[in-house]
Amino acid sequence: MSEASIRSLLEMGITREVAIEALAKTNGNIEASVNYIFSGELPQQDAQVDTVELRSYPQPEENAEFVENAVAAVDSSQSENESTNWPDSNPVPSYEDRLVQHTKNKPDDPIVVQMGSENSIMENYFALFCLAVGFGFPHKFLEPDFKDLVYCKDWYQGHSLKPKFRIKFESNETVAIVPQEELTGQDSLVLQPELLWQFQKLLAIQNVPSCQRKFVSSKFLTKALEPQVVDKLNNCDHLHDVLPSFIKSLATDAELCPGVSSIKELFISTAYYKPPSEPDMVETLVSLLHFMPEEYESNLYKMFNALLFPDDNDSTSDLEDSQNSLGNLAPLITIVFDEMDESTESANLANGVEVPLEFYPQIYTEKAKKLLINDILMKSREAQAEAREALRTLSDLKSYQGKHIHSFLNSTLDFIAKDAKSISQQPEVAALVSSLELLKENLGSRKTTKMAEYKALTQKINNEFNLSHPELGIIEAATRLGIIDEPYLLTTAVISPANYFLRQRNGQWHHVVTRSATGDIDVIPATPKDVLYTIRLHTRTASETPLMFTYFKKSAIDSDEMVKETIQKNGGCFNFARKDQKALEDSAIVVEKEQLMDL
Incomplete structure (x- = not known):
């Protein structure tokens, strides 16, 4: 593919990304590329892998060694795409021996998750999901105060004592948190929010600034999982099958508590689809959206388009036949890219998937479809048909029976x-x-007029009608119509349990990398460019582990002031955080004394 070929398509009003993609699919043939852009038809050719270079995309600048360092932590015996490296199963050192690793390198670093064994991969994602929720709206889960969460030195590994205060259903159907001694008879059989207890411990450490614990184990939630979640873990192979049960369990635990309601609405959106056997649309609940490796596209919007919209290039499909859409959107949207398995077909994407830092899922709602998207799809089809006709006219004005008319006249x-x-x-x-x-002049004038018409059409197709890049026009139109009010912000990008990014409330990203040889965890400040580039790097081919992304609606994210106020009101969480920090400090003193004695 040459730069000259790309420029030829750019001169026709086609965007650079579309030009590169079309040329890659047609082996650099300009005429075939134009035909592909407007009709979706590819010439017959031998199958081959695209070789578009990544150099046309932003590279990390402020922290240039960053991605390289992350890869260096990967076992050299694995391929570039195998980003998960499980720590060796060596005996666990004593608490004091690993104290340095338990304490943050920098006070402002986020608390992270220590990767578990290969047999507990799903628990890693549960813990990382909890970290994401702890960033977004922790106050919802900090409202129930259990007074005393009962501190245990090894709580972060999943060892814990149950709180001294429990939930009790009163005779007037109200719920109260009471001392355990007040539970009598049937009260002792009431389901208790054990998962919430563990989650509150994490929220306390995560959101009290004075706490300097570096990580929690991915297994810290395991003993609190409900039987139905454990059953899913034992019988399901994919994250998208298991994570919804965990989310439901976490929300149910919180809703058991007094004064807490509508927690499920934080995680669960609604969607509409039309089964082939049903005459009407069916509403369903969605806690995450997932994509198979074969569904990878050059950006996330294209993947959503394929899921929810009819094929743009199929002029015979009826817009009304495609009933798929989102309904009410939860403030947290979780997206999973499935891992490869034995049934995965070859999935090679030269430049990877562009996952935006700001996402607008509102354009996929039923409201957007009725007010805007159906009209855009119709106008886009009409414009593409007119553009193809203009292109044929230009071709007719250019040559006749294989001879170049203008050259012949000259x-x-x-x-x-x-x-x-x-x-x-x-x-x-x-x-x-x-x-x-005169004929030459008229011919030139008609070509100029028709080319201007063609460019105007392609300009509309590639901007105001461009569903693959809604930031070029559709988002602005949707905002004017009241469909969009604000963006959803990317807050977590999990490439694998050993390699992920976390965004703090102040906008600072951190890259978390687990070293395969030692199990040590590096927490490295990162830039948004680092995040985008690394995601692209690891989505060029199917991954051996799932990728998970969390998006929070901007206004739904708690402010630091709100979190501080809520946690100070929660005596159980606040005291637990103080005890954990004191335990770290006391252990540091013991280690220092032992080192002096040895010296």
Whole structure:
């Protein structure tokens, strides 16, 4: 693929990304690329892997060694795409021996998750999901105060003592948190929010600034999982099958508590689809959206388009036949890219998937479809048909029976001009010359007019009608119509349990990498460019582990002031955080004394 070929398509009003993608799919054939752009048809050719270079995309600048360092932590015996490296199963050192690793390198670093064994991969994602919720709206889960969460030094590994206060259903159907001694008879059989208890411990450490614990184990939630979640873990192979049960369990635990309601609405959106056997749309609940490796596209919007919209290039499909859409959107949207398995077909994407830092899922709602998207799809089809017709006209004006018309006219006029005497002496020759020049002028004028028409059409197709890049026009239109109010922000990007990114409330990203040889965890400040580039790097082919992304609606994210106020009101969580920090400090003193004695 040459830069000249790309420029040729750019001159037609086609965007650079679309031009590169089309040329890659047609082996650099300009005519076939144009045909592919407007009809979706590819020429017959041998299958091959695209080789578009990544150099046309932003590279990390402020922290150039960053991605390289992350890869260096990967076992060299694995391929570039195998980003998960499980720590060796060595005996666990004593608490004091690993104290340095337990304490944050920098006070402002986020608390992270220590990767578990290969047999507990799903628990890693449960813990990382909890970290994401702890960033977004922790106050919802900090409202129930269990007074005393009962501190245990090894709580972060999943060892814990149950709180001294429990939930009790009163005779007037109200719920109260009471001392355990007050539970009698049937009260002792009431389901208790054990998962919430563990989650509150994490929220306390995560959101009290003075706490300097570096990580929690991915297994810290395991003993609190409900039987139905454990059953899913034992019988399901994919994250998208298991994570919804965990989310439901976490929400149910919180809703058991007094004064807490509508927690499920934080995680669960509604969606509409039309089964082939049903005459009407069916509403369903959605706690996450997932995509198979074969469904990878150059950006996340294209993947959603394929899921919810009819094929743009299929002029025979009825817009009303496609009933798929989102309904009410939860403030947290979780997206999973499935891992490869034995049934995965070859999935190679030269530049990976562009996952935006700001996402607008509102354009996929039923409201957006009725007010805007159906009209855009119809206008886009009409514009593509007109563009194809304009292109055919340009082709007709350019050549006839394989001969270039403009060149033919020029060569004819040049031939006649060689005999200037015949022109002056033969009026019929002069008239012919005049007619040819007029024809040439008219031909040029029609080509100019038709090219301007074609460029105007492609400009609309690639901007205001561009569903693959709604930031070029559709988002602005949707905002004017009241469909969009604000963006959803990417807050977590999990490439694998050993390699993920976390965004703090102040906008600072951190890259968390687990070293395969030692199990040590590096927490490295990162830039948004680092995040985008690394996601692309690891979505060029199917991954061996799922990728998970969390998006929070901007206004739904708690402020630091709100979190501080809520946690100070929660005596159980606040005291637990203080005890954990004191335990770290006391252990540090013990280790220092032992080192002095050894010296």
